[in-house]
Amino acid sequence: MAVCRRHGSGETRCSFEFDVALRFSQRRRGSLSALLFRMSQQGYVAAPPFSQAQPGIGGYQGGFGAPPAQPLYGHYGGPPQGFNAPPAGMMKSPPTSPAGMPPSPVSSQYNPSVQQNGAHPQRYASPSAASPPYGQPSQSVYNSMASPAPPTQQLANQMSAMNLGSYAPGAMQSHPPPPTSSVAQQHFQTPAPAMGQPQMHAAPQTPHMASQNQMSPPQSPLTNMPASGQSMGGQPFPGPPPSGQGAFQQHGTGPGAPSGYPQQSGQFGGLMSGPQPGMSGGFPGAPGGLAGPPQKKLDPDSIPSTTQVIEDDKARLGGQVFSTNIRGQVPPLVTTDFTVQDQGNASPRFIRCTTYSLPCTAELAKQCQVPLASIIKPFAKLPENETPLYVVNHGETGPIRCNRCKAYMCPYMQFIDGGRRYQCSFCNCVNEVPVFYFQHLDHMGRRVDFYERPELSQGSYEFVATLDYCKNNKPPNPPAYIFMIDVSYTNIKSGLVKLVCDELKTLLEKLPREDGAEASAIKVGFVTYNKVLHFYNVKSALAQPQMMVVSDTAEMFVPLLDGFLVNYQDSRAVIYNLLDQIPDMFADTNESETVFAPVIQAGVEAFKAAECSGKLFIFHSSMPTAEAPGKLKNRDDKKLVNTDKEKTLFQPQKGVYEQLSKDCVAQGCCVDLFLFPSQYLDLASMADVPSHTGGSIFKYNNFQVATDGEHFLRDLRKDLQKSLGFDAVMRVRTSTGFRATDFFGAIYMNNTTDVEMAAVDCDKAVTVEFKHDDTLSEESGAFMQCALLYTTISGQRRLRIHNLSLNCTSQLSELYKCCETDSLINFFAKSAYRAILNQPVKNVRDILVNQTAHMLACYRKNCASPSAASQLILPDSMKVFPVYMNSLMKTAPLVGSTELSTDDKAHQRLSVMAMGVEDSQLQLYPRLIPLHNVDVSSEAVPDPVRCSEERLSDSGLFLLENGHSIFLWLGQASPPDLIQSLFNVPSLAHLQQEHMFTLPELDNPLSKKVRAIISELLEKRPNSMKLQIVRQRDKLEMLFRQFLVEDKGLHGGSSYMDFLCYVHREIRQLLT
Ligand SMILES: [Zn+2]
16 A cells, blocks of 8 residues: 655645566576566655665665766767757757768758750650660769768767676677676576575476476466556646636546547537546556466466566556546556546647656766657647647737747736736746737636637647748649659560559549548659659640650750649649559660659659758669669678678668658648569668658568569558648757757657658657756656747648647656656657667667666666566556567667568658557567457457467467458468368368468358458558468468467567566676
């Protein structure tokens, strides 16, 4: 029983705290370690244990060997790479040469005013006839852009020095891991279930945990750890103080459907709902598992389960309304379906945080090493039952902003002086209220028009931007999409070109449009290319499209302005004609070489000429080896894997692509890249521009229309129809005491504060790290405001504002209680994936393990009540954190395996960098759904089981998906009737190759149900996935098994159980 003081609210509540306790004891050399998992029900008394924190720190740090040499907390020591923001200290330096960028070449190597060397319109003729010798090859200015030296190699010796013990990669990769001590070795080789008494001697056991069978009954397994008495922390969202709380304290709608926020009229008050009853207080009982029968062997169920955590959150909060009226309120998990009611803080769909209670001081932050970060998805899709953002127009003066820090008017501004002035909650500056904006205050001190103004009462809203916010003070033109198709031999032969052209005919009808608009305002243009580029004039007045060829790829320009970017509706007939002709035109090509950088350059030039922003959709198959800027060569070298030079495989080639990214961002030119490689194509370099322009990278290895066509088309359709903003700049402002210091995403940074994205779509997220620069106050909390200036799909300039208020605490227990594992792991994934650009992957893995141990040790030291050192105690909010960390270290970019393709690693690295919390969660803990017992009459998808081989059964059918891959796994003893129902063949043995990528449409309940589940998943995820059907023991099963993340990794990396034991040992070392 715990007494827990709610900071600031002055009330005292009682709640239970439960911890995951994993009692673990080991005998040295030659004998067995014993492992016991049990539940501990610990009492917390606020004052005394917390006060241990300070005195305890000395001993705690002592465990680290090189003591205060832990420079890193959330950091990887290497120099900022590429486009990263320079370190904070450089903030004031002129933004001329961002870290890692070469100085801009003097000449504008892509000078648009360069003479138009030889382009000419021509009738649609065969391309060979259409390619006159265009000018002399001009001397390549690209040569002048000599690659700058790669960032200094800092192998972070101090980092190695701080490694706890030496968690060699071997430890993660193979059994037995190199021992760091006899204890460790002993432990890893023979991890054994625990005994009732920690010191108990056990008889020799086989090394496999699951085979233990001489255990005395452990205490209750941990499967269903109750949550700690998670009172939804914090005080009510302050609103315009001092009286703002009143409105928010009404208990309203409850778990029913939200009544929304229907009008911008004074309706809000009645709709405010207080905290949901189900969301505060403890767990609804402790479901089965706690009192399970005594076990004879170590039960894998006894270590914390991700699927259980997800199910529990669903049971607790699923289907409920989450009102954002409380500061620092921890939202439901991303895996839970819930409805958000914006009542003054941004929806968790837009912003999630690693913790919702920031430590008050930098010292505290350093002590716990919990990274402080937000994951911001500015254009997150809202479900239909949630209100879209309101658009506020403050007229000619533009949005009202603080004079000093330029924060935008928001619910945190405090009106004073009878409403004539307001104090900015970000910088404390007192501002005059403009006359047109004046409003009286009510008796509570709140503006009378509080509910009528979204910017005073909502967490998220938009402002209409004035000309001041537009390039050259001119309103922007509507954006454009250019489709750029590689028509070299490979793509023609594979049928890809025809597939794309056919699809575009229908797809262009579905370009994104404003709500209520009859047609999309987005213009379209078409380019085909191999070694040269072909531009098409598709002006509506033409009877036939016209082609223009540019062969001087060193001086790329766009040979026509009028008729290149057109309105699809107007030019439909000509475009149809063009799309019909392209496949035939190049049918006999034997050109196998391609250019690439000039293709992107052409897009930039086209947007420049049309004075618009937009997106390029590039469909490309091979490494660009033709003589042209951005030409690449094969630099794949498996020998570099696991060496200090492995990082070079992840680094893009410097020079051309770097400059191109800069040009693209300056013009608002986003690049989406669809790759169809049959071998290495240096994806790290080719995807450099997409990954700095808010673009997406899709990859289809060994593309065949028959097996991959549908997969690709689903991706293309989704991608083309996504809602998005163009030419975006994002700034994150914070209240005093902390600030944004680092940014991760498909972004470009020209200085330390402005996050530039040529476009940002509904699935792209930017992860922002925060650091202290002063002390935060528990009373006033912490505020952040994310302002995104962008151009809408119809060409309006807007500001999208997301506000979030967080709690601040001087008590570590409060901080841990408000952590969110899914957000933490998003941050760690992105920071680790960036770190491997500068450091060996082994170092990065070491740091991840260190930090995991450190975070958990700090909790143990300062927050948990005293208990035997043999117990592993995890904070409730982070009880499955280790499984995610272990999974992260086994991902392709980090595992250091020579068996995985360099391009695949680079692809995964870049994809994750742009992910939001939902996607990274799924990526690192896939869903494994049993289908053999599916209830065909129910709408529901069966509950997933843990990602481990032990959960499979020979007679089972399982679906596994992680957002990028989807598998249907068939046990070798699958009942013939199931196989018959799904495939219309009598047994597994009758399955042929053609069955392995699709399920036939059969008219029986099981077939319908399974196909419905698969379609639902495909629909939900940002990427389409290619269904792969694998039989148990087939060769291809390996592909499937690598996603069983609780097991030992196929390419290296330990099992979850082993990792947990290892982390526990590290924690114990830290605590001694
Ligand atoms: Zn201010």
